[in-house]
Amino acid sequence: MKIISTQGLTHLYSKGTPFEVAAIRDISVDIEEGALVGIIGATGSGKSTFIQHLNGILKPEAGKVYLEGRDIWEDKKSIRETRFKVGLCFQYPEYQLFEETVYKDISFGPRNMKLPQDEIDRRVRTAADYVGLGEEALGKSPFDLSGGEKRRAAIAGVMAMEPKVLILDEPTAGLDPSGRRKILKLIADYRVRTGSTVILVSHSMEDVAALATSVILMHRSSVVMQGTVEEVFTQGGLLKSMGLNVPQVTEIFEGLRARGLPVSDRIFTIEQGLDELLRFYGKEAVR
Amino acid sequence: MQDSILCFQDVSYTYEGAAPGAQPAVRHLNLDVSRGEFVAVIGRNGSGKSTLAKLTNAILVPGSGSVRVNGMDTADEKMLYEIRRYVGMVFQNPDNQIVATIVEDDIAFGPENLGIPPAEIRRRVDEALREVGMYDFRFREPFRLSGGQKQRVAIAGVLAMQTECMVLDEPTAMLDPGGRLEVMKTVSRLNREKGITVVHITHFMEEAAMADRVVVMDKGSIVLTGTPREVFTQVPVIKAAGLDIPQATELAFLLNKNGVDIGCDILTVQEFVEAAAKAAEAAR
Numbered sequence: 038m039k040i041i042s043t044q045g046l047t048h049l050y051s052k053g054t055p056f057e058v059a060a061i062r063d064i065s066v067d068i069e070e071g072a073l074v075g076i077i078g079a080t081g082s083g084k085s086t087f088i089q090h091l092n093g094i095l096k097p098e099a100g101k102v103y104l105e106g107r108d109i110w111e112d113k114k115s116i117r118e119t120r121f122k123v124g125l126c127f128q129y130p131e132y133q134l135f136e137e138t139v140y141k142d143i144s145f146g147p148r149n150m151k152l153p154q155d156e157i158d159r160r161v162r163t164a165a166d167y168v169g170l171g172e173e174a175l176g177k178s179p180f181d182l183s184g185g186e187k188r189r190a191a192i193a194g195v196m197a198m199e200p201k202v203l204i205l206d207e208p209t210a211g212l213d214p215s216g217r218r219k220i221l222k223l224i225a226d227y228r229v230r231t232g233s234t235v236i237l238v239s240h241s242m243e244d245v246a247a248l249a250t251s252v253i254l255m256h257r258s259s260v261v262m263q264g265t266v267e268e269v270f271t272q273g274g275l276l277k278s279m280g281l282n283v284p285q286v287t288e289i290f291e292g293l294r295a296r297g298l299p300v301s302d303r304i305f306t307i308e309q310g311l312d313e314l315l316r317f318y319g320k321e322a323v324r
Numbered sequence: 325m326q327d328s329i330l331c332f333q334d335v336s337y338t339y340e341g342a343a344p345g346a347q348p349a350v351r352h353l354n355l356d357v358s359r360g361e362f363v364a365v366i367g368r369n370g371s372g373k374s375t376l377a378k379l380t381n382a383i384l385v386p387g388s389g390s391v392r393v394n395g396m397d398t399a400d401e402k403m404l405y406e407i408r409r410y411v412g413m414v415f416q417n418p419d420n421q422i423v424a425t426i427v428e429d430d431i432a433f434g435p436e437n438l439g440i441p442p443a444e445i446r447r448r449v450d451e452a453l454r455e456v457g458m459y460d461f462r463f464r465e466p467f468r469l470s471g472g473q474k475q476r477v478a479i480a481g482v483l484a485m486q487t488e489c490m491v492l493d494e495p496t497a498m499l500d501p502g503g504r505l506e507v508m509k510t511v512s513r514l515n516r517e518k519g520i521t522v523v524h525i526t527h528f529m530e531e532a533a534m535a536d537r538v539v540v541m542d543k544g545s546i547v548l549t550g551t552p553r554e555v556f557t558q559v560p561v562i563k564a565a566g567l568d569i570p571q572a573t574e575l576a577f578l579l580n581k582n583g584v585d586i587g588c589d590i591l592t593v594q595e596f597v598e599a600a601a602k603a604a605e606a607a608r
Binding site for chain 1: 367368369370371416470471472494497498499500501502503505527529530566567568570571572574575578579582583584593594596597600601603604607
């Protein structure tokens with residue numbers, strides 16, 4: 038079932054001035070319930086503008102956004118509801134932490150939803166658990182957390198609204214490799230535990246290739262491709278021409294094939310690469 | 325040590341306001357960077373990398389020990405201007421380091437503050453813009469540039485100061501893959517062709533693999549240093565420091581572990597392909 042779909046979505050910046058530019062143009066995509074959709078595209082390709090339409094932060098100049106089959110702008114009063122159903126976590130969300138304690142910060146969304154106190158409490162604790170923040174962290178000031186912990190606390194704040202769709206804009210930017218791995222794992226686990234739909238905007242082709250069930254490729258304000266990881270990351274030349282790339286391991290297999298080695302051209306993660314090469318060299322995996 | 329441009333001797337630094345008993349951000353750090361060298365610094369968040377960067381040009385001054393820039397002690401306030409001119413910094417967020425509304429004005433900002441004659445400023449600005457491939461953008465508004473272009477403008481700003489050493493603190497963290505490549509190509513060319521000393525802090529292991537030397541930091545100390553090949557083949561040490569290795573290196577490491585001998589000193593895609601082809605040949 039489609040949870041979100043857009044039709045002919047268009048947004049202009051600086052409308053009516055000589056600087057008018059289309060930030061996004063004629064975007065029609067379908068997002069399946071429970072999917073993990075990766076959105077890739079160079080800086081300025083329209084990714085952030087696009088996702089801000091999905092929960093009604095931006096209103097389309099033309100075109101429609103449907104959430105569970107209903108036009109989100111059909112009834113203006115329901116837009117608040119939409120924002121609870123589609124949770125958006127911005128880039129560097131830790132800059133938006135502001136409360137005295139981590140607990141209060143995570144509870145900000147549920148409090149706005151005017152939920153009963155015990156439900157708020159349940160949600161805060163569940164969300165903290167999703168992101169691996171323990172009891173002792175909840176009482177701390179968010180400013181006493183490490184960089185990676187702050188990021189996770191901010192993500193928990195969106196998760197605590199228990200949105201049907203969780204959108205994350207570059208959740209791993211600026212984190213060290215182990216912090217990155219932690220965030221990616223918690224996103225994957227969250228999706229499995231809650232069955233919710235996740236949309237992940239990322240500049241890391243490795244992360245998208247490892248996690249996504251489908252990929253949206255944006256270029257110069259438009260969606261140029263929506264497909265599986267395989268369909269998108271086998272287009273190395275196209276991706277490079279758009280300021281992107283493929284995972285390094287995929288590049289390795291392109292190189293091996295160019296050297297005439299009969300190996301698969303569908304390798305997007307280290308694990309896949311190892312299995313394929315062990316098969317190629319006729320070895321059993323011992324790990 | 326006459327060719328040492330940056331010299332850290334037993335440097336420790338604790339931030340003001342740090343909790344009592346907190347570990348220093350850097351402790352007993354010793355590091356020599358030679359003129360013309362390209363050093364990459366890697367380490368997990370909070371390992372002291374940015375503190376190290378700020379100690380290089382007296383944004384921070386050591387609590388104990390000393391930092392010398394071309395022989396000048398960074399604790400010596402009289403040398404401050406000279407040190408800052410000598411060591412230029414580029415930071416992570418391109419939007420936080422651009423001050424003017426036109427690209428060329430932004431690059432002129434530094435030299436203007438030094439009181440350099442206008443004709444000389446003009447010459448330096450044009451040259452710096454050409455060095456980073458942004459000359460055609462000199463009349464643009466910086467906020468309309470891409471992330472990679474903004475960082476190249478920031479690098480040009482450093483060049484216009486006739487800096488000899490450039491310290492880049494995660495300059496690619498906020499960029500897309502194309503922007504990252506642009507910046508890395510510019511940095512490595514400036515290092516190779518103009519002999520500019522580079523200290524490059526990054527979370528991208530592929531970028532660190534481009535350096536002459538990699539310094540691995542953890543808990544405020546240097547835990548490993550060597551050529552990229554020496555460092556990235558220490559897989560357990562690297563992983564224990566919360567870091568990663570380039571995918572090519574990791575795949576080679578895993579293959580070796582599984583009985584496919586393709587050598588364990590592979591850093592790049594090209595090297596991997598060569599080694600794998602050779603191993604296939606041998607198996608035939």
